Amino acid sequence: MNKFLRKFFVALVIVFIFVQVGFTANEEDAKLIKKILKDIQLTTRVKVEYDDNVFLVEDNEESVVKEVLSQSFLYRLINDKSFFRWNYTGQFAYYNDETTSVTSHSTGFMYSYRPLKKLAFGLQYDYNWLKDSKITSTIGDRVVDLGYHHHRPEVEIKYEIQPRTNIRVNAGVEDLDVTDADSDDFIDNKKRTATLEVNHIFTDLDKLMGFAGMDFRQITFPQISQKASTAYRPYIGISKTFSGIGIWRSEVGFDHINMDELNSDDDNIDFKLSFETIFSLYTKLRFSLNGNVKKSSLRSDYTQYAANIAKMNISHAVSQKTSIFVDYSFEKQHFESSDFTIGSERIDRQTYIQRLNLTLNHKLRKGLSVDYQYGYTKRDSDFAREGYTDNKFSIALTARY
Amino acid sequence: MMKKIILIILVMIMVSVAHAQEEERVTQEEFACELIQTMKLSGVLPLASLASDCADALERLGISPMAGWNNKAYLGKEDYQVILAKAYGKEARLHEIAQKVEQNNISVINEKWKEVHEELGKWIALEDLLNNKNYFPNGLPKSPYGHAYQDDDGDHKVEAPFNPTVGLMKIRQALSVYDQNLP
Numbered sequence: 001m002n003k004f005l006r007k008f009f010v011a012l013v014i015v016f017i018f019v020q021v022g023f024t025a026n027e028e029d030a031k032l033i034k035k036i037l038k039d040i041q042l043t044t045r046v047k048v049e050y051d052d053n054v055f056l057v058e059d060n061e062e063s064v065v066k067e068v069l070s071q072s073f074l075y076r077l078i079n080d081k082s083f084f085r086w087n088y089t090g091q092f093a094y095y096n097d098e099t100t101s102v103t104s105h106s107t108g109f110m111y112s113y114r115p116l117k118k119l120a121f122g123l124q125y126d127y128n129w130l131k132d133s134k135i136t137s138t139i140g141d142r143v144v145d146l147g148y149h150h151h152r153p154e155v156e157i158k159y160e161i162q163p164r165t166n167i168r169v170n171a172g173v174e175d176l177d178v179t180d181a182d183s184d185d186f187i188d189n190k191k192r193t194a195t196l197e198v199n200h201i202f203t204d205l206d207k208l209m210g211f212a213g214m215d216f217r218q219i220t221f222p223q224i225s226q227k228a229s230t231a232y233r234p235y236i237g238i239s240k241t242f243s244g245i246g247i248w249r250s251e252v253g254f255d256h257i258n259m260d261e262l263n264s265d266d267d268n269i270d271f272k273l274s275f276e277t278i279f280s281l282y283t284k285l286r287f288s289l290n291g292n293v294k295k296s297s298l299r300s301d302y303t304q305y306a307a308n309i310a311k312m313n314i315s316h317a318v319s320q321k322t323s324i325f326v327d328y329s330f331e332k333q334h335f336e337s338s339d340f341t342i343g344s345e346r347i348d349r350q351t352y353i354q355r356l357n358l359t360l361n362h363k364l365r366k367g368l369s370v371d372y373q374y375g376y377t378k379r380d381s382d383f384a385r386e387g388y389t390d391n392k393f394s395i396a397l398t399a400r401y
Numbered sequence: 402m403m404k405k406i407i408l409i410i411l412v413m414i415m416v417s418v419a420h421a422q423e424e425e426r427v428t429q430e431e432f433a434c435e436l437i438q439t440m441k442l443s444g445v446l447p448l449a450s451l452a453s454d455c456a457d458a459l460e461r462l463g464i465s466p467m468a469g470w471n472n473k474a475y476l477g478k479e480d481y482q483v484i485l486a487k488a489y490g491k492e493a494r495l496h497e498i499a500q501k502v503e504q505n506n507i508s509v510i511n512e513k514w515k516e517v518h519e520e521l522g523k524w525i526a527l528e529d530l531l532n533n534k535n536y537f538p539n540g541l542p543k544s545p546y547g548h549a550y551q552d553d554d555g556d557h558k559v560e561a562p563f564n565p566t567v568g569l570m571k572i573r574q575a576l577s578v579y580d581q582n583l584p
Binding site: 083 | 441446449451474487
């Protein structure tokens with residue numbers, strides 16, 4: 001803790017010196033620095049949380065009180081044709097009873113540019129790092145106590161073919177690298193994705209829109225080749241805006257998944273339904289359902305599984321200073337057939353996960369707010385030692401400046 | 402203080418749009434992009450965003466003309482007044498006014514329909530009434546929600562159009578303890 005605080009204060013002093021030098025260098029530099037500083041938003045958050053099952057275990061749960069300090073930085077620039085965002089969040093969580101800590105960092109940038117009325121492109125990069133720790137986290141469909149590095153660059157181009165018709169091309173790479181070299185054989189992976197989509201608006205005001213596209217996905221595991229796969233997913237859907245009420249969207253896709261080495265497939269039909277309200281600036285309800293016709297193969301774990309998920313989100317401004325947020329989700333993961341790569345038995349396995357998050361946000365004064373939160377997770381799983389119930393209560397103070 | 406700043410910004414946009422209209426009319430989606438820029442809402446836009454994405458993003462936030470965004474249509478004076486009022490959080494007041502206008506329109510149409518019936522001694526079709534400029538020299542009453550006025554049950558009276566938004570707004574207000582304090 002002391003080591004962390006020392007580093008934090010040293011960083012603060014360096015920033016202070018840098019700013020002072022900038023201001024005294026010359027008037028032009030000072031103006032430029034002032035302009036940049038104006039577009040920067042800093043957020044400091046201090047949270048105290050009680051967790052009744054810190055190791056996410058089925059039996060012999062251990063409760064803990066933890067303090068979490070997070071510092072965010074957000075730099076945004078926007079003009080009529082482009083916008084740029086650069087963000088960083090560092091988080092340090094200290095677990096009192098366990099005398100241990102977890103550090104994580106996430107950063108990224110996004111640049112979007114519209115050189116012509118009909119043409120836009122964007123570039124984005126996200127990086128996440130979680131320190132190795134005995135405190136568990138979730139990677140894909142598994143609960144593990146591993147740290148990792150995660151990179152995701154992405155590029156997108158959109159072109160308006162006709163006033164009502166757009167074409168969108170997106171390509172990205174995702175790299176997950178677990179830091180513990182002894183436990184990463186089945187988890188480390190590289191994913192390449194690409195999407196080509198065309199959408200057409202049939203009617204103007206209620207925006208009845210049809211869209212069709214093709215997703216491409218290739219996954220490789222550096223340490224093991226049996227789990228590598230290539231997938232093509234053609235999809236089609238419609239969305240409709242009920243003016244002043246809500247937006248409905250539905251999509252169906254056929255996922256043709258080829259396991260590269262085994263010359264077999266894990267084909268699946270999936271569907272996505274969602275509805276969100278748009279009648280108010282102060283109240284929002286969102287419902288969504290993702291379903292799959294076929295159960296995923298066991299060999300697909302960590303990355304390629306398909307889950308059936310129902311979600312509901314509500315946000316509502318009770319007053320000018322107070323807002324409530326309710327988020328609930330129910331997820332079912334179903335795996336069938338054996339995974340010979342890890343020699344497991346040929347039995348179906350299911351995991352049911354329920355999550356509930358309640359938040360009450362209250363603005364104390366300009367730039368300062370307090371959050372009261374309750375989080376509930378219940379995981380019933382056929383996978384050994386992966387079921388648990390977890391309750392979290394927290395209070396957080398957030399300052400934006 | 403913040404409210405005043407936002408109000409000044411919005412008034413500046415209104416003035417600039419009014420000037421722009423004199424020189425070159427802007428489409429609704431172009432205005433949506435100006436509003437996103439002024440309100441610094443780039444975070445709600447997709448990675449590669451065309452002007453239509455600005456309108457979609459604002460619609461998701463509950464900011465739109467009464468009848469929804471018509472991306473390629475030119476921005477009308479009423480449209481931008483409604484959009485700015487919603488952006489400033491005056492949605493409840495806006496719906497109150499719109500409902501009064503709706504009720505007034507219906508009574509104007511019904512009175513005129515009855516008047517024509519008494520003049521001609523027979524009922525004319527609603528369509529003929531609404532399409533005849535002589536009956537409405539000041540212009541046909543226009544629904545603020547973009548509804549088409551209809552007489553579904555044939556009693557020669559226009560019914561109030563089904564409008565769930567007004568009901569939803571009432572529920573929302575009932576759930577807001579201090580709703581009158583919202584900007």
